[in-house]
Amino acid sequence: MPTERRSLIMLFGATGDLATRKLYPAIFNLYKKGNLKEHFAVIGTSRYKFDDEKFRETVSKSVSEKGVDKKLVESFIKHFFFVTHDVTDLDHYSVLKEKAEELDKKFKLEGNRVFYISMAPNFFGTVAKNLKNQGLLTEGKGFNRLVIEKPFGRDFESAKELNDALSESFEENQIYRIDHYLGKEMIQNIEAVRFGNTIFEALWNNRYIDNIQVTLAENLGVEERAGYYDNSGALRDMVQNHIMQIVSLLAMEQPVAFKDTDIRSEKVKALRSLRVYNVAEASTNFVRGQYSASGDGETKEYREEDGVPADSNTETFVAGKLLFDNYRWSGVPFYIRTGKKLADKFTRVDVVFKKPLVDIFSFPQDGNTLLSPNVLTIHIEPEQGFSLVVNAKNGEQGFHTEPVNLDFYENSQRTKATPQPYERLIHDVLKGDGTNFSSWPEVASAWKFVDQIRRVWDIQQPMFPNYIPGSMGPVAADELLARDHREWIYKLNQ
Numbered sequence: 001m002p003t004e005r006r007s008l009i010m011l012f013g014a015t016g017d018l019a020t021r022k023l024y025p026a027i028f029n030l031y032k033k034g035n036l037k038e039h040f041a042v043i044g045t046s047r048y049k050f051d052d053e054k055f056r057e058t059v060s061k062s063v064s065e066k067g068v069d070k071k072l073v074e075s076f077i078k079h080f081f082f083v084t085h086d087v088t089d090l091d092h093y094s095v096l097k098e099k100a101e102e103l104d105k106k107f108k109l110e111g112n113r114v115f116y117i118s119m120a121p122n123f124f125g126t127v128a129k130n131l132k133n134q135g136l137l138t139e140g141k142g143f144n145r146l147v148i149e150k151p152f153g154r155d156f157e158s159a160k161e162l163n164d165a166l167s168e169s170f171e172e173n174q175i176y177r178i179d180h181y182l183g184k185e186m187i188q189n190i191e192a193v194r195f196g197n198t199i200f201e202a203l204w205n206n207r208y209i210d211n212i213q214v215t216l217a218e219n220l221g222v223e224e225r226a227g228y229y230d231n232s233g234a235l236r237d238m239v240q241n242h243i244m245q246i247v248s249l250l251a252m253e254q255p256v257a258f259k260d261t262d263i264r265s266e267k268v269k270a271l272r273s274l275r276v277y278n279v280a281e282a283s284t285n286f287v288r289g290q291y292s293a294s295g296d297g298e299t300k301e302y303r304e305e306d307g308v309p310a311d312s313n314t315e316t317f318v319a320g321k322l323l324f325d326n327y328r329w330s331g332v333p334f335y336i337r338t339g340k341k342l343a344d345k346f347t348r349v350d351v352v353f354k355k356p357l358v359d360i361f362s363f364p365q366d367g368n369t370l371l372s373p374n375v376l377t378i379h380i381e382p383e384q385g386f387s388l389v390v391n392a393k394n395g396e397q398g399f400h401t402e403p404v405n406l407d408f409y410e411n412s413q414r415t416k417a418t419p420q421p422y423e424r425l426i427h428d429v430l431k432g433d434g435t436n437f438s439s440w441p442e443v444a445s446a447w448k449f450v451d452q453i454r455r456v457w458d459i460q461q462p463m464f465p466n467y468i469p470g471s472m473g474p475v476a477a478d479e480l481l482a483r484d485h486r487e488w489i490y491k492l493n494q
């Protein structure tokens, strides 16, 4: 039975792309499932001159996919209200305050408030400050929770400045920093696989694991987001947040209990033991790329995309080797890679185990191949599942081994029914569960690591473009592993 959550959701940036594409459908799903019922209201705000009716039309359109129950949509949108509001104008907050108090009474919201800032990052601090100073936080009853979209800073310094600004109005346990990867089913499954299975947790260390590979590949380019992306690049856009979060889930120790404070504290410990590279290490252990035009002329090169300067040195691809200086992981490289315009859109983690110390099945005179490493692959997207490569006898005369796959994939029905990241994350905010959000110490450690790479790249001239669309990035990404006598488990055309 779903539990009903009571709250006012005040949404800043209610006419924006994220709100219309992701947030309204997510809130609607919570309503459909009964997590939100009678006792909730949404105040959407932006400078736009909407009234409630027009706003409701937008929300209705955004949730009305094929086959939707129209009556349900009608009752859902009655919970939506619009206040025209410029977040930089202090006078506007009194209108918001009055509306919030009115709706609190009308829907019996018990003083519970979620403030969701879905706006450009330069507004995050301003809104948080004004909410507090203009008296929008309820006192003495109910909760006040602040949801912050990405990016959280563009380096450690700016992230700290932002965090200090937020901390003047909200406690750390009231701040929910969104990383939508943490809302994905299979990312959350990493903990289930690790801590729910003796066969993996017992082997989850440098005695048995040779290396771990994390790939977040995209086949699209920058699309309409060149303005943002060219200022960011793949390192800030994907590595500092999503990849560092995934890696911390893979590397952390077992939390004392499955609750947010315990999980966060283990993730922070893991991230703090990540080796922060010096200049030489950063140059050797990280490679960057930028896509060229495709041979058939179908895809333009990155530097020719709309809104990208013709001399841009922004990386659209990153691969790197991460090393943890702790007892569990000493000597085990974590290889990561991500990029735009790659061969396909997928996310996966490959855990490569060491081979048996002695291979008693190696009969070269008999044509037998050497044992393969066991590989546990966690398929995050588009398929959701696991596969485990094990060595087995091949069924023929003689004794020949071959690697076979033990596969589990969620069926498409269950995958379709899986809540989308924003639905999960908004539900967690309403529950007050911070497990799947990035805490400040995690964000700080991730920036400190990434800043070092950035510093080195900013003083070196890259040889761009250096990979073709439809590939898996520049040759240097393969060389990174070849130098360690290893290779990527996922290769093209396999």
Ligand SMILES: NC(=O)C1=CN([C@@H]2O[C@H](COP(=O)(O)OP(=O)(O)OC[C@H]3O[C@@H](n4cnc5c(N)ncnc54)[C@H](OP(=O)(O)O)[C@@H]3O)[C@@H](O)[C@H]2O)C=CC1
Binding pocket: 012, 013, 014, 015, 016, 017, 018, 019, 045, 046, 047, 048, 085, 086, 087, 088, 117, 118, 119, 120, 121, 149, 150, 151
């Ligand atoms: N779009 C996406 O897919 C993703 C977005 N994000 C993050 O989510 C946030 C929002 O992104 P997105 O929706 O794309 O941005 P948009 O530019 O589409 O929307 C920005 C919103 O802010 C409002 N706004 C701008 N200035 C003011 C102001 N002074 N006072 C009040 N409202 C204002 C705009 O409305 P108006 O102009 O009418 O005032 C609009 O509603 C960003 O932090 C982004 O990085 C994160 C992941 C994915």
Ligand SMILES: O=C1O[C@H](COP(=O)(O)O)[C@@H](O)[C@H](O)[C@H]1O
Binding pocket: 218, 237, 238
């Ligand atoms: O945060 C971001 O993620 C998307 C990829 O997300 P996914 O859920 O589709 O894998 C990426 O395209 C975007 O550049 C980045 O800002």
